[in-house]
Amino acid sequence: MNSIPCMIMRGGTSKGPFFLAEDLPQEKAARDKALLAIMGSPDGRQIDGIGGAHPLTSKVAIVSRSERDGVDVDYLFLQVTPDTGMISDAQNCGNMLAGVGPFAIERGLVRAQNIETTVRVYMVNSDSRADLIVQTPDGQVIYKGDAHIDGVPKSHAPILQNYFGTAGAQCGALLPTGQVIDVIDGTECTLVDNGMPSVLLRAADFGLSGYESLEDLENNEELKVRLEFIRLQAGTLMNLGDVSEKTIPKMCLIAPPRQGGIISTRTFIPRRVHQAVGVLAAASDAAGCMIIGSVAEGMAVFEDNNPCRVNVEHPSGALTVELEWEGGTVIRTALLRTARKIMDGTVFL
Numbered sequence: 297m298n299s300i301p302c303m304i305m306r307g308g309t310s311k312g313p314f315f316l317a318e319d320l321p322q323e324k325a326a327r328d329k330a331l332l333a334i335m336g337s338p339d340g341r342q343i344d345g346i347g348g349a350h351p352l353t354s355k356v357a358i359v360s361r362s363e364r365d366g367v368d369v370d371y372l373f374l375q376v377t378p379d380t381g382m383i384s385d386a387q388n389c390g391n392m393l394a395g396v397g398p399f400a401i402e403r404g405l406v407r408a409q410n411i412e413t414t415v416r417v418y419m420v421n422s423d424s425r426a427d428l429i430v431q432t433p434d435g436q437v438i439y440k441g442d443a444h445i446d447g448v449p450k451s452h453a454p455i456l457q458n459y460f461g462t463a464g465a466q467c468g469a470l471l472p473t474g475q476v477i478d479v480i481d482g483t484e485c486t487l488v489d490n491g492m493p494s495v496l497l498r499a500a501d502f503g504l505s506g507y508e509s510l511e512d513l514e515n516n517e518e519l520k521v522r523l524e525f526i527r528l529q530a531g532t533l534m535n536l537g538d539v540s541e542k543t544i545p546k547m548c549l550i551a552p553p554r555q556g557g558i559i560s561t562r563t564f565i566p567r568r569v570h571q572a573v574g575v576l577a578a579a580s581d582a583a584g585c586m587i588i589g590s591v592a593e594g595m596a597v598f599e600d601n602n603p604c605r606v607n608v609e610h611p612s613g614a615l616t617v618e619l620e621w622e623g624g625t626v627i628r629t630a631l632l633r634t635a636r637k638i639m640d641g642t643v644f645l
């Protein structure tokens with residue numbers, strides 16, 4: 297196999313190649329070898345491939361027709377760590393998910409309806425479901441539109457995401473340890489999983505304001521060491537096992553909101569700082585902040601509505617999340633994203 301059909305898409309605030317599963321080598325070792333060649337890893341610059349030299353632009357989506365009842369396509373997300381070449385399926389990605397709807401329609405896996413098309417997705421990484429509503433006037437996917445998401449210049453066609461069964465999808469429960477607060481290395485944390493295992497920490501507990509620039513945080517080696525120490529223990533407590541080679545849980549420093557949101561965030565994913573916030577990470581952070589007694593108590597600002605719509609503030613704006621609660625857990629999470637087809641063609645190994 298020397299070349300593979302590939303569509304490069306921006307999904308939300310992430311970007312990467314989208315493949316049909318049938319176009320890739322079927323055996324995992326051969327598939328990963330091909331993906332490393334395509335992305336240009338291991339190499340921090342990914343100079344010999346199409347990876348974007350940052351975890352947010354070194355992502356791969358693999359899509360196939362689903363054999364599950366009531367589902368159109370299966371979506372497997374792979375995170376390629378640029379410098380090490382580690383390929384991990386341990387986490388899901390709600391940003392790349394935005395591209396899965398248009399891609400499935402463009403590749404003929406789902407027939408477009410007039411005006412809009414619902415694509416029902418099984419997310420392999422988190423063993424859960426999402427429905428994507430894609431704009432398809434005249435039975436064609438459109439990417440142009442007037443929906444804006446922070447972290448992406450200009451406006452595009454909206455893609456609505458409705459997630460089901462995200463609470464505890466990877467850790468077994470919304471609060472994996474059964475506690476609202478755990479103390480790790482003397483630091484209070486709220487460990488939460490509403491689709492993305494996340495560790496909520498008060499920025500103030502690290503001597504930070506929580507509004508630092510990405511550069512300041514990326515250059516704070518002492519902070520990174522402390523966060524990684526906490527993360528490794530949190531991973532075990534969250535039923536994720538040894539997370540030293542995994543990109544979960546995410547580490548989220550929180551501070552009081554400054555733009556009318558529920559909370560202000562700075563997220564380590566887990567070693568680089570997110571330029572915005574992950575989609576499912578925001579869903580987890582918002583859920584954690586709404587739980588009485590969490591580390592966000594006295595800091596988080598939200599109304600007691602159900603469903604409840606809140607803005608999670610991040611370094612490039614805010615991400616709106618709608619959460620529906622039942623019996624103390626989240627039963628539906630809804631978000632707005634956009635996506636754009638950037639290139640469709642053949643990638644060479």
Ligand code: NQM
Binds near residue numbers: 310352578
């Ligand atoms: O949380 C980055 C992203 C993500 C993940 C990361 C994501 C999500 O922004 O659903 O989308 O946390 O590694 O693409």
